[in-house]
Amino acid sequence: xxPSLELFGLVAGAITSLGFVPQLMKGYxxxxxxxxxxxxxxxxxxxxxxxxxxxxxxxxxxxxxxxxFGVFCCIxxxxxKKIYV
Amino acid sequence: xxPSLELFGLVAGAITSLGFVPQLMKGYxxxxxxxxxxxxxxxxxxxxxxxxxxxxxxxxxxxxxxxxFGVFCCIxxxxxKKIYV
Numbered sequence: 001x002x003p004s005l006e007l008f009g010l011v012a013g014a015i016t017s018l019g020f021v022p023q024l025m026k027g028y029x030x031x032x033x034x035x036x037x038x039x040x041x042x043x044x045x046x047x048x049x050x051x052x053x054x055x056x057x058x059x060x061x062x063x064x065x066x067x068x069f070g071v072f073c074c075i076x077x078x079x080x081k082k083i084y085v
Numbered sequence: 086x087x088p089s090l091e092l093f094g095l096v097a098g099a100i101t102s103l104g105f106v107p108q109l110m111k112g113y114x115x116x117x118x119x120x121x122x123x124x125x126x127x128x129x130x131x132x133x134x135x136x137x138x139x140x141x142x143x144x145x146x147x148x149x150x151x152x153x154f155g156v157f158c159c160i161x162x163x164x165x166k167k168i169y170v
Contacts, residue, residue, distance in 0.1 A: 005139070005142055005143065008139055008142070009136075009139050012136045013132070014132075015132030016129055016132030016133060016135075016136065017132075018132075019127075019128035019129035019132055020125060022122045022125055023121070023122045023125040026122040026124075027120065030120065032119075033120050035111070035118050035119055035120035037107045039104075039107030039108070040104050042104075043100060043101075043103055043104035043107065044101055047097055047099075047101030047102075047103075048101060050093070050096060050097030050101075051097045051098075051101065053093070053097075054090070054093055054094050054097050054147075058090065
């Protein structure tokens, strides 16, 4: 894959992955994740595992890294909700 | 792109897009989105717009559709939070 395109994908992946960080921080700060649906991080994780696999197929490191980090964040979110509620 | 791979991507995209739907439903039902951070859907939208562009570059309809729907869901989530809080 074109390196500049791969870089673009890496930036896109970094931003989507970072999107979960403020949610984790807010949850950590307020100790409240009641309004978050368990289904959201669960379904997103399943989808992102598939995206990760898609990244392997099309040989895109950007897609693999972004989705691996995304799954990690979703698991943390689920665990935080389990602990706080 | 290989049609079966494109189909795989479409399934992955459909699942990640659908991940936001239970959150929207829960928010609609409870009228509460207080614990949701505004930054999450905002940052995710920016990232997904970049993924959409990436999808155009690599000519992947799966990536384009998944991220367009994802951005739509994030905008709805932001608006719902604005209305309910």
